[in-house]
Amino acid sequence: MEIGLSHYLIISALLFSLGLYGVISRKHAVMVLMGLELILNAANINFVAFARFGGMNMDGQVAAVFVIILAAAEAAVALAILLNIYQHFKHVNLDEVDQMKE
Amino acid sequence: MDLTTLAFYFFAALTLGFGAVVVMSRNILHAAFSLLFTFFGIAGLYVLLFADFLAITQIMIYIGGILILIIFGVMLTTHITGVDVKSGRTGSIQLGGAVLVTLALAATLIIIATGTAWNESPAPEVTSTAELIGTSLLTRYLLAFEAASMLLLIAIVGAAFIARKKN
Amino acid sequence: MTDITPFTTHLLQSMQAFVPETALIVTFLLALAADLIWKKQRHISGYMALAGFIVTGFLLVQQQSVTGITFSGMLVIDHFGIFIKWVILLSAMLVVLFSFISGELHQAYTRLGEYYILIVGMVFGMFLLTGASNLVMIYLAIETMSISSYILSGYTKFVRRASEASMKYVIYGAVSSGVMVYGFSLLFGLTGSLQLHDIGAYLQQHSVDNLTLLMAGIMILAGFGYKISAVPFHYWTPDVYEGAPVTITALLSVASKAAGFAAMLRFFRLAFTAPFTAVDADWTVIGSIDWHFVLAVLAVLTMTLGNLVALWQSNMKRMLAYSSIAHAGYMLMAVAVLNDTGVAAILIYFFTYMIMNLGAFLIVQLVADKTGSEDLEAYSGLGYRSPLIGVALTVFLISLTGLPPTAGFIGKLYVFTSVISAGYVWLAIVGVLNSVVSLYYYVRVIRNMYLRDVESQGSKITFTPAVLALVLLLAVPTLILGIWFGPLVDWANLSMAITAFH
Known part of the structure; x- marks a missing residue:
């Protein structure tokens, strides 16, 4: 069968679902970030695939380049914030970082 | 089955197989290293989609940058020698809910992927995409390109401030 | 060699429309340099930021006549965007002023250089977001704004709850924008374009699968909904608003919400509604998905949950967080009608909301600095301990409830009128019921100030004249706009048309 x-x-759909599963089911904040990376990569596969099959529409590839750039910036900031959380709580488990009550 | 088809299934299996390990593994380091193979598989898919520049970018930025950052994050926020490295999941009821949500979402997205009339047209011959992307970045996407540099500057200033230990 | 003269000409024209944003970039860099050179001056970058905002304001005044599509369709400059930019700029200026007198920031940390610099960066991101008309640009602008606000919400990094706020904001924010990007990619696949008006034009000419379009729309709404804290994408709001420094909470509740609403309105106007040819008051939804209904449901959920949960709060900041969710709900009602009258109503509402909400947060900040508590109990007898602050907070809270003769009443009046005239009477009724509920928790604060523990809380609280002047600067307009609102309404009516043609 032709691909x-x-x-x-x-x-991409499966990768997105896996990523979202990771985001929902994980406690460790770095694990949640890994799930997020899967989501962003799923979006990028979409962009590149649509670019290829939409008549080599370069907009899709450019969008993918920007998603990669922003993913890097976001990961850097998120990990800096997690390091700071670790200083306070000695762990980065999302559901246990809970100083504020309802 | 020709070579391209074979390569496609190889990279697809690499991406999804290790992607599953990333979200299911109880050991956070295993997850981080599985992410490496997932990213590599995706880079392979990009090559098959005629996106040579993106494939290299994927390897350089995702594997060489983001993944290293994440592994640093793991090392610095987890007691590697202790038991803590096995990162737990949330409670079983929540886990069941997560599985249901994920399956429903996956089913919907696959229905969408296969059933939709996408905007398709035959692709012209392209030898290298680097030049086309470069031209786009400096003409049509010039503003986005410049704004991205501002964003990176903001991210550097901010991340350096937060991560700095003392005054 | 291709001829690039047309491109460079267009670029130069675009740069002329980009002057205010350029001023912000220059301010950012100058503040960064000044902070490095004069290390001892704690507020130097703050003064630079304020000066930069004032210059930007002057440049924005000169922009009133400039409209157009710039940078190959990346950015639209129109009166609608300029109105929202004013809301963003004014609230950022006020927040910088609040920061000068904030005890919280001064006790928690000695360096404030990056704080003001990041506020400038955030304003730059929000300016881009109000004009963005390309999916890549929207994503980029949202991230520019978000990354600054992630760090700002945890700026007092030695305070545990601020760090917690920052972490919750960054993790959930990153996920929601990731989901939004996936939605963008589906939309790109359907229409083959990232340009909003091309997407709209394509959707008008071709019929596409409803399920796909709905899925893409909902995923994109998750991104916008997160920024404006619409239920069910609001879960971060209470924790972040409570944990972040009050000044940043104030900025998030007004400016970043305004930018989020602007992007959302522009997205719906350009991509999901017709016509694209000329300015026409009536938007027609493209395709067979009833976006009116989707948005109306979002509005009802948002305001009802916001108001009901606010009833149980004992922390002022957390209560105002839920109140700001409820206010997003009222504004979403006007989004749901999807027409120009609705846009005008949102603009009026936003301007009044900016003044009263910033005022309320300023007083929370002042009281927290003096008494060391954000608890409702701290407000017992405040009306006697500091009469002017008591009166001002009463004015702000009455305005937030939406009672005359305050600015909040005018905002609500126009929102409800636009909803009813579009035929959504049921939606307006839900909105009015919600306002009645909100009366309870706002009045509870006023009761605490005047009717509780009057004897035991004898000690006076005094403030410096500068602080009182700042309070009056917000309290007086809240009253004036309740009576003399003609110019504001005229301005909003001039700004309500979102440029949709190419």
């Missing part, structure tokens, strides 16, 4: 657009989209 077409839908093959790539299915991979």
